[in-house]
Amino acid sequence: MNRKEVELLERIKMNPDATVGQPVIRNTDITVQQVLGMLSRDIAIGEIIAQHPPITDADIRACLLFARKTMEDVTFMPLD
Numbered sequence: 001m002n003r004k005e006v007e008l009l010e011r012i013k014m015n016p017d018a019t020v021g022q023p024v025i026r027n028t029d030i031t032v033q034q035v036l037g038m039l040s041r042d043i044a045i046g047e048i049i050a051q052h053p054p055i056t057d058a059d060i061r062a063c064l065l066f067a068r069k070t071m072e073d074v075t076f077m078p079l080d
């Protein structure tokens with residue numbers, strides 16, 4: 001993992017006492033899952049930032065990187 005990725009991932013925090021331990025953008029209660037959900041519903045990054053200050057473009061990129069890194073550690077099994 002390069003330095004830029006490490007710096008982005010530092011924006012994501014987990015606190016078992018808040019948001020049921022889900023990863024959140026630091027200094028907010030906005031979860032990575034919420035951000036990914038908004039993006040999947042085709043809500044523009046600029047709109048997400050406008051509706052949820054103090055989120056930044058870098059925070060959204062951190063959410064995407066966190067999701068990608070998380071998926072790297074998942075093993076998929078066929079359901080058949």
